[in-house]
Amino acid sequence: MRELTYREALREALREEMRRDPLVFLLGEDIAEFGGVYKVTQGLVDEFGHDRVRNTPLAEIAIVGAALGASLVGMRPVAEIMYIDFSPIAMEQIFNQVAKLRYMTGGMIKVPLVIRTQSGGGISAAAHHSQCWEALYIHIPGLKVVMPSTPYDAKGLLKSSIREDNPVIFIEGKRLYGQTGIVPEEEYLVPLGKAEVRRQGDDITIVTYSRSVNRVLKVAEALEKDGVSVEVIDPRTLKPLDEDAILNSVKKTGRAMIVHEACLTGGFGGEIAAIIAEKAFDHLDAPIKRVATLDSPIPFNPRLEDYVIPNEHDIWAAALELMGMEAREYPGEIAVEAAAR
Amino acid sequence: MALAVILPKLDEAMRTGRIIKWMKKEGDWVEKGEVLFELETEKVTFEVEAEESGILSSVRAKAGDVVPVGATIAFILQPGEKAPEVPEPVGRAKGEVLQPIPKEVEVKASPLARKIAKEHNIDLSLVKGTGPGGRIIREDVLQAVEEGKVVTTPPVPEKPELAEEEIVPLSSMREIIASRMTESFQVPHFYQTVEVDTTELGKAREQLIPLIENKTGIRLSITDLLIKMVAKALEDNPSMNCTYVDGAVKLFKRIDIGLVTAVEGGLVVPVIHQANKKSLVEITQARAELVQKARDRKLSMEEMRGSTFTISNMGMFGIDQFSAILQPPEAAILALGRIADKAVVRDSEIVIRPMMVLTLSIDHRVLDGVIGANFLQSLRNHIENPGDLLL
Numbered sequence: 001m002r003e004l005t006y007r008e009a010l011r012e013a014l015r016e017e018m019r020r021d022p023l024v025f026l027l028g029e030d031i032a033e034f035g036g037v038y039k040v041t042q043g044l045v046d047e048f049g050h051d052r053v054r055n056t057p058l059a060e061i062a063i064v065g066a067a068l069g070a071s072l073v074g075m076r077p078v079a080e081i082m083y084i085d086f087s088p089i090a091m092e093q094i095f096n097q098v099a100k101l102r103y104m105t106g107g108m109i110k111v112p113l114v115i116r117t118q119s120g121g122g123i124s125a126a127a128h129h130s131q132c133w134e135a136l137y138i139h140i141p142g143l144k145v146v147m148p149s150t151p152y153d154a155k156g157l158l159k160s161s162i163r164e165d166n167p168v169i170f171i172e173g174k175r176l177y178g179q180t181g182i183v184p185e186e187e188y189l190v191p192l193g194k195a196e197v198r199r200q201g202d203d204i205t206i207v208t209y210s211r212s213v214n215r216v217l218k219v220a221e222a223l224e225k226d227g228v229s230v231e232v233i234d235p236r237t238l239k240p241l242d243e244d245a246i247l248n249s250v251k252k253t254g255r256a257m258i259v260h261e262a263c264l265t266g267g268f269g270g271e272i273a274a275i276i277a278e279k280a281f282d283h284l285d286a287p288i289k290r291v292a293t294l295d296s297p298i299p300f301n302p303r304l305e306d307y308v309i310p311n312e313h314d315i316w317a318a319a320l321e322l323m324g325m326e327a328r329e330y331p332g333e334i335a336v337e338a339a340a341r
Numbered sequence: 342m343a344l345a346v347i348l349p350k351l352d353e354a355m356r357t358g359r360i361i362k363w364m365k366k367e368g369d370w371v372e373k374g375e376v377l378f379e380l381e382t383e384k385v386t387f388e389v390e391a392e393e394s395g396i397l398s399s400v401r402a403k404a405g406d407v408v409p410v411g412a413t414i415a416f417i418l419q420p421g422e423k424a425p426e427v428p429e430p431v432g433r434a435k436g437e438v439l440q441p442i443p444k445e446v447e448v449k450a451s452p453l454a455r456k457i458a459k460e461h462n463i464d465l466s467l468v469k470g471t472g473p474g475g476r477i478i479r480e481d482v483l484q485a486v487e488e489g490k491v492v493t494t495p496p497v498p499e500k501p502e503l504a505e506e507e508i509v510p511l512s513s514m515r516e517i518i519a520s521r522m523t524e525s526f527q528v529p530h531f532y533q534t535v536e537v538d539t540t541e542l543g544k545a546r547e548q549l550i551p552l553i554e555n556k557t558g559i560r561l562s563i564t565d566l567l568i569k570m571v572a573k574a575l576e577d578n579p580s581m582n583c584t585y586v587d588g589a590v591k592l593f594k595r596i597d598i599g600l601v602t603a604v605e606g607g608l609v610v611p612v613i614h615q616a617n618k619k620s621l622v623e624i625t626q627a628r629a630e631l632v633q634k635a636r637d638r639k640l641s642m643e644e645m646r647g648s649t650f651t652i653s654n655m656g657m658f659g660i661d662q663f664s665a666i667l668q669p670p671e672a673a674i675l676a677l678g679r680i681a682d683k684a685v686v687r688d689s690e691i692v693i694r695p696m697m698v699l700t701l702s703i704d705h706r707v708l709d710g711v712i713g714a715n716f717l718q719s720l721r722n723h724i725e726n727p728g729d730l731l732l
Contacts, residue, residue: 254453254479285453285479286472324473 007177009151013158025052028080060090071113081117099142110165118172122337130298132262149213151181156190173211195245201231205249208259254285264292302338346415351642383517399424450477545727570723572616577719599648612648662698672704
């Protein structure tokens with residue numbers, strides 16, 4: 001079957017939806033000829049022209065404000081915020097306008113707006129270009145939050161997001177753009193609010209999303225050799241969240257762990273842990289474990305960056321602890337990212 | 342010198358005390374006479390003071406702990422001093438054998454293990470945990486079920502849906518009442534009942550009420566008169582005033598009358614000391630003061646200590662008659678019913694008289710029926726001829 005990169009899959013989703021619906025258009029910084037800083041929109045201006053692939057000034061609040069206005073009058077804009085780190089500039093628009101208008105008009109107004117952005121570290125881009133802020137967005141009622149981890153999901157979820165009548169914060173993984181995966185040639189959608197079981201297992205449920213999924217799957221292989229069977233749940237959509245998928249898995253395994261690249265405190269892991277504690281308490285055979293980035297701005301020093309972001313060994317060690325097994329070094333290779341550049 | 346802080350013994354029956362709260366904490370400087378902690382016993386709360394100035398150290402009992410009398414619970418040290426390595430834990434109270442207080446074992450088990458244990462009636466305190474930090478996990482419980490070697494506790498009956506039940510933990514007072522009454526009920530009791538005519542007693546009371554009220558502001562009660570008369574009856578029958586001790590009978594020279602007093606959540610027994618030597622006015626005053634203090638929970642240990650005979654009056658609650666359980670270590674207790682008009686025969690005529698039933702509970706190890714009968718006879722004479730009191 002055909003393989004595409006995560007980047008190509010996203011581009012294909014945009015192209016298909018723009019062909020399908022003339023109301024869909026793109027706006028953002030340097031997205032036309034330059035193709036966006038991560039090249040997701042490369043070439044689209046050639047097919048659709050500048051009316052539908054619009055370069056904007058470096059003004060995030062204007063990008064979101066313009067996109068919101070367009071969506072209110074029936075367009076289906078896809079706005080790109082280059083880095084999620086820049087999204088606070090548009091926060092007033094996103095938190096107080098985008099998220100609320102559908103509700104405040106009693107549903108009379110639709111807000112079919114997608115804000116594409118990307119997050120995460122691993123490229124030695126320091127504190128202003130490496131953050132993971134999904135927890136900010138899931139906290140605001142009225143926003144849907146999507147974080148795909150594979151090319152297949154990236155395409156299917158972006159298409160669903162564009163067809164969604166409510167605002168969607170679509171957070172891509174910057175270290176995922178070059179990753180390849182199977183993407184069928186025929187059209188498909190991935191529904192919002194539906195988790196995917198990435199791996200089946202009986203001993204530990206690990207809930208993880210975006211690029212942490214890859215690391216968790218690697219560690220799960222190593223754990224399997226040690227007789228620990230890990231089930232990996234990727235919610236894909238953080239909000240609305242597929243609670244049942246998580247709870248059913250925890251009820252089966254009795255142990256839960258959450259791994260994400262966002263900082264620990266106030267992170268989405270705490271929310272999942274709370275849901276599990278509230279709704280599957282009697283099924284827990286061990287305390288819930290969170291593995292997350294240390295509560296620190298991402299350091300510029302590449303070695304420190306690799307240190308603060310949870311790596312294979314961190315996930316491995318936490319799993320052994322959950323199982324009550326003796327601590328040991330992770331037997332496989334530990335990815336060196338920032339320091340390798 | 343390092344001074345041990347000992348849980349004090351506040352009365353003969355006291356075995357343990359509950360520490361309510363520490364006023365000073367580890368490392369604090371305390372002055373001699375400053376309050377160290379508050380102690381709750383059977384019936385009072387008590388402030389324990391520092392016997393010396395120094396630094397409070399090695400605090401080994403925390404608020405809420407129940408500690409045996411005589412146990413060392415902390416040290417007061419002088420600057421530069423070290424607490425003895427192994428402080429003497431118990432044994433200050435002479436002749437008292439102290440059991441270490443069984444500490445409730447905290448069972449560390451996962452929620453899932455608890456759930457499975459509950460389903461199979463497994464007592465988790467008997468299961469060995471193999472999880473992290475010795476936590477009992479699912480596997481441990483399943484193994485216990487499989488091996489069947491774990492003693493199971495009887496299943497807790499499911500709450501019927503409509504029944505409204507509430508589990509209220511025993512207060513310190515209730516706990517002591519429960520344990521002492523259980524202990525007391527093992528003493529071989531027997532009971533003797535007499536019905537007395539209170540016509541004269543009532544008349545005497547009517548005459549005395551204004552006199553005593555003028556003097557003290559307190560209204561004379563039937564109980565006051567009965568205390569006086571019981572004291573007199575005990576003087577008449579000194580062998581009644583005794584207690585059982587191992588291999589002997591201890592005869593009391595003093596006559597101290599305990600009075601069962603209902604308070605919120607239970608009862609206490611304040612004591613009218615030397616009741617035989619007190620005038621009716623003094624008894625009335627003492628009774629009123631003690632009852633008030635009891636209700637305010639302000640009785641001192643001294644005021645509850647040492648009764649040799651107890652009276653329990655339920656007449657005011659409309660009880661006709663009842664049998665009381667002995668108050669250890671006493672050998673007898675008298676239960677008073679209400680005064681009620683009844684048809685009785687006097688000189689071959691049926692007449693109406695205010696009657697009261699007295700029931701004496703007796704420890705048969707030391708007292709016999711004849712002694713009880715003599716005592717009740719004396720008491721009846723005093724009640725029916727209150728002029729005796731003048732003698």
